[in-house]
Amino acid sequence: MDIPLKVFVTCPIAELKQVGAKLIAVSANGFYELQVAYGANTHTVFLPIAGTALTSSEPILSPSPGFELER
Numbered sequence: 001m002d003i004p005l006k007v008f009v010t011c012p013i014a015e016l017k018q019v020g021a022k023l024i025a026v027s028a029n030g031f032y033e034l035q036v037a038y039g040a041n042t043h044t045v046f047l048p049i050a051g052t053a054l055t056s057s058e059p060i061l062s063p064s065p066g067f068e069l070e071r
Helices: none
Strands: 005-011 016-026 031-038 041-048 053-056
Touching: 005 031, 005 041, 016 041
Parallel strands: none
Antiparallel strands: 005 016, 005 053, 016 031, 031 041
């Protein structure tokens, strides 16, 4: 995973539901550091890892035809 990464954030504590943001860092103290746009301004937000879901805004590319995984 490359940081910074564009993500969608869901965090009930902060009342965020699928809000676009940029992941700046993952703290060893249990927090995500994110930049979130509110209106015309961008704010730094620290959210707990335990109560936050992040979804990458970039889709996973489909494997080429004929690509197989050994299981």
